Amino acid sequence: MPLHVPAAPAPALRSVLTALSSPTAVREARTPSLLGAPRPLSAELPLPVHVLDGITAGGGSATRLAGWRFLIRSGEHAVAAADTVLTPDGWTFSRFFEGPYVTSTELALHQAEAMAEPYQPRLLSVPELYMLTLWLHGDRGADAAAGHPAATDLLVPLAPAPPGIAAHRAHRAADLLPVLTHRATPTPLLGSPA
Incomplete structure (x- = not known):
């Protein structure tokens, strides 16, 4: 299996299991x-959730670790997800949720498993x-809590993706990040000073 899922901090996992x-x-x-899912439920596939902050026209950006997300499985499929956050007291459970990103994450992970190259999965x-x-x-051996997308890393937009960006299509970070930068940079209104 080419995916090398990083180990989540033990307190994060414990808080979700609790x-x-x-x-x-x-x-x-x-x-x-989650309420209607047959038991037992399990917390699997911990993924660090990084946030891309401050995309600028110059191509600069910064990432920060925002938490860890676990897919909650009932049988063969994910039925929900659980997020954890870092507080002054350590990792703690934040929330359960469902919706299109749960199914989309599971699908993207299955697609990534079929790739020839090995990767460490994260969420951005x-x-x-x-x-x-x-x-x-x-x-694959990098600290999952740190880093910035390398030019050769792949980014797979999850559904629903913004208009004009295809979901579940792998893009090299060097190709997709400039598009995101362009999209996120506000355009001056006509007649306003630039």
Whole structure:
């Protein structure tokens, strides 16, 4: 299998497992697919969630680790996801959720497993475009909590992707990041000073 899923911090996993075993946490999540899913439920495929901040016209950008996301499985399929965040007290459960990004993440991971090259999977969020991508990092041994997309890394936009960007199509980071930069850079209005 070419995917080398990084190990999540143990406290992050424990916090998700504790929330999964808590009827109150699951019920308050108001996630119908999680409520109605046959048991047992498992937290699998931990992915670090990086946020791409401050895309600029000059091509500069910065990434930061925002948390870890776990797919919650019931049987053969993911029915929800769980996010964890780093607080002053350590990693803690944040929320359960469902929706198109859960299914899309699972599909993109299956597609990545079929690739010839080995990768370390991560998630890269682009808040300025309301976009989430599966980031396939070429350095399998890298610290999953750090780094920036290398030019040869692959970015796979998850569905729903912004208009004009095809979901589930792998792009080299060197090709997609300039497009995202262009999209995120505000265009001056006609008649306004540049």
